[in-house]
Amino acid sequence: MAHHSLAAVVQENAERFLGHAEHSHDVPHLIHVVSGAAVVTAAGREFPLRERESLWLDLAVPHAMRVEEEGTAVFGPMLVPACRPCTAVVPLGRRETITAVVNSVLVAGPRTEEQLAACRLELSRAVRRSQGVRFPVPVPTSPAARGIAEACVDSPLPLGALAAGQYISARQAQRLFREETGLSFVSWRTRARLNEAVPQLLAGVPAAQVARQIGYTTTAGLWRALARELGVPVERVRSGSLDVLATTPDP
Structure with missing residues (x-):
């Protein structure tokens, strides 16, 4: 005190x-x-x-x-x-x-x-x-799918390799993600990665650095993913108008 x-x-x-x-x-x-x-x-x-x-x-x-x-x-x-x-x-x-x-x-x-x-x-x-996640990503309930979810955000491995680590096939993993989250595995991982990206972009971290951290080789890939999930033209995201990240409602 x-x-x-x-x-x-x-x-x-x-x-x-x-x-x-x-x-x-x-x-x-x-x-x-x-x-x-x-x-x-x-x-x-x-x-x-x-x-x-x-x-x-x-x-x-x-x-x-x-x-x-x-x-x-x-x-x-x-x-x-x-x-x-x-x-x-x-x-x-x-x-x-x-x-x-x-x-x-x-x-x-x-x-x-x-x-x-x-x-x-x-x-x-x-x-x-503190504002919470930008894109909803329901957590899978089954142990195998949850293990994949926990590993996939920071890992560059494809689904097949991640599924093998949980002793299931890629087809089984896709089915579990669809049934338990309502999203395909690709959509789930993209959203989870973008949830890591948005706070950093809004805090002023350079886009190229953020893109590398979440698994994109170019900023163009990051902009396309954000535009797709936000439902806005890619030019609006690429322009650097970051207000769209904070104000556009979740799809």
């Missing part, structure tokens, strides 16, 4: 303990209550936040914060420019994925711009992950 008598020792961080007047930022912003309680005023509303709860603000949103309890400490890191919410203010509640990254950043104490940039990226990824 932060002690009130120590709140102003490091003057530039005093607002973390004492609150601050209305202001805004030119990049998206996260407000996370490390301990205690606070109230954030933004977009004409008040948002009460308790310990380990967060609020996600778009760029240029005026906001103010007041603490509600002795011992309150609030962390307000900037996010990468691409990590914008769909509305001006999004209450995130208590998300352990965000709390874990916030705690790691606070312990690490980044100082250089390179260190700060790496922390912003990880926080942005955590915020996006």
Whole structure:
């Protein structure tokens, strides 16, 4: 717990303990209550936040914060420019994925711009992950199909090899995926991989890097897969208009 008598020792961080007047930022912003309680005023509303709860603000949103309890400490890191919410203010509640990254950043104490940039990226990824998966991928129920599902996202192996590892044939695996998830194996793996890709793209990770990480040899393959699953023209995805990833309803 932060002690009130120590709140102003490091003057530039005093607002973390004492609150601050209305202001805004030119990049998206996260407000996370490390301990205690606070109230954030933004977009004409008040948002009460308790310990380990967060609020996600778009760029240029005026906001103010007041603490509600002795011992309150609030962390307000900037996010990468691409990590914008769909509305001006999004209450995130208590998300352990965000709390874990916030705690790691606070312990690490980044100082250089390179260190700060790496922390912003990880926080942005955590915020996006907290929003849930982009494309529904029901988990198979049978042990063999579930084993294939758990292995296939990160593996370059074709279905035949993955099925052999579970002592069934590719035909049996296809049937299980159809019956238990409503998707073909190819569709299931594509969606699962794209669920890994979307938070990274929205957090500003280069598309070529994301494509390689999820098994595509080119960014063109990634764009085509995203366009197909989103039901939009590939040009809209390839153009870099990432709002489509956050706002288009799931097919």
